[in-house]
Amino acid sequence: MDISGKVIEHRRWLHKNPELGFEEFKTSEYIRRHLDDFGIPYRKVGTGTIADLNVGSNQTIALRADMDALPITEINDKPYKSQIEGKMHACGHDAHTAMLLTAAEYMVKEKRPSKNVRFIFQPAEEGGCGACEMVKAGSVDGVDMVFGIHVWVGTESGKFSSKSGPLMAGVDELTLSVKGIGGHAASPHQTVNPISIGATIVNELYKIRPLRIDPLENAIINVTAFNSGNTFNVVPTEAKIFGTIRTFSDATRKDVISNVESMKDLARSLGGDVDLDLKRIAPPVVNSKEGFDEAVKVIKNLGFEFEEAFPTMGSEDFAYYLQKVKGAFLFLGIHSESKHVVAPHHSPYFDVDEEALQSGVKFFLGITGSI
Numbered sequence: 501m502d503i504s505g506k507v508i509e510h511r512r513w514l515h516k517n518p519e520l521g522f523e524e525f526k527t528s529e530y531i532r533r534h535l536d537d538f539g540i541p542y543r544k545v546g547t548g549t550i551a552d553l554n555v556g557s558n559q560t561i562a563l564r565a566d567m568d569a570l571p572i573t574e575i576n577d578k579p580y581k582s583q584i585e586g587k588m589h590a591c592g593h594d595a596h597t598a599m600l601l602t603a604a605e606y607m608v609k610e611k612r613p614s615k616n617v618r619f620i621f622q623p624a625e626e627g628g629c630g631a632c633e634m635v636k637a638g639s640v641d642g643v644d645m646v647f648g649i650h651v652w653v654g655t656e657s658g659k660f661s662s663k664s665g666p667l668m669a670g671v672d673e674l675t676l677s678v679k680g681i682g683g684h685a686a687s688p689h690q691t692v693n694p695i696s697i698g699a700t701i702v703n704e705l706y707k708i709r710p711l712r713i714d715p716l717e718n719a720i721i722n723v724t725a726f727n728s729g730n731t732f733n734v735v736p737t738e739a740k741i742f743g744t745i746r747t748f749s750d751a752t753r754k755d756v757i758s759n760v761e762s763m764k765d766l767a768r769s770l771g772g773d774v775d776l777d778l779k780r781i782a783p784p785v786v787n788s789k790e791g792f793d794e795a796v797k798v799i800k801n802l803g804f805e806f807e808e809a810f811p812t813m814g815s816e817d818f819a820y821y822l823q824k825v826k827g828a829f830l831f832l833g834i835h836s837e838s839k840h841v842v843a844p845h846h847s848p849y850f851d852v853d854e855e856a857l858q859s860g861v862k863f864f865l866g867i868t869g870s871i
Contacts, residue, residue: 560643684733785822
């Protein structure tokens with residue numbers, strides 16, 4: 501079986517046909533049609549799919565791939581460019597799905613694994629917490645370890661990286677609704693301008709990290725949108741502030757949130773008010789020592805390069821699987837200057853070095869004893 505050719509074929513079809521979170525209808529149909537061809541039984545969880553290849557082992561390894569794209573218009577001139585305007589696989593989930601689907605075919609047609617394998621094709625990683633739905637559906641029930649791969653433009657193509665313990669930050673979505681008193685812009689004394697209050701709040705939010713959080717702890721509080729008003733002579737009644745909080749520990753997260761909540765008192769002191777909405781998107785990705793050690797052993801046995809990863813403030817809902825089961829999340833490098841694969845994740849220019857993908861397939865085969 502031509503692993504490289506097959507994984508590239510899958511990746512290109514998926515890249516041409518991107519779908520957003522919980523809308524992966526064609527994607528799931530594509531996956532299930534191939535699973536039917538392979539003779540691997542599965543069950544549906546919305547647009548997600550959980551498949552099991554049982555070889556009678558007393559060990560079960562779960563492998564996960566996310567499937568959703570992003571609301572981005574691709575700016576690339578490639579034969580596999582997105583065919584859907586305003587949607588693009590700009591984070592590599594097409595590559596993840598292609599690697600797992602190729603591994604499943606190999607396990608059936610070339611060499612059966614020595615361990616039972618559960619394939620998790622997950623929807624809605626990009627903020628939709630598809631992992632939550634898959635965990636609720638029992639995707640890691642009865643599983644001994646779980647592994648996932650994310651293609652990574654920050655690492656040289658074909659090289660694996662990861663670390664034991666915290667690898668990726670937990671993330672919270674922050675929304676502050678600043679309330680004021682609207683009116684005529686010519687009569688500011690009769691209004692309470694939520695834009696002025698919001699601007700003060702934004703400045704105070706940026707002081708939290710350097711002034712109120714232990715400098716040895718990692719944390720981000722970043723404002724990403726400030727929306728209010730729509731004309732020059734009307735003071736609006738409300739301003740909306742959006743942002744992100746990223747932390748590695750529950751204690752630091754608690755400290756940050758406590759300081760964010762103090763913005764309510766600040767707003768009241770300025771004559772307004774604030775409604776605060778915090779949405780937990782994902783906890784930190786924390787690799788177990790056992791899962792990490794097993795992954796590194798397989799990578800080195802396969803002859804691939806490995807380097808210790810630095811923790812990243814990016815997030816991943818793979819964290820929810822690791823809260824239930826031991827395992828590890830890995831980065832697979834796709835950065836290639838010679839092939840002009842250098843654009844960051846979530847960029848309209850994002851692409852992958854497809855030659856690296858066979859290494860991800862082989863890792864899945866190695867960790868399940870199929871190569």
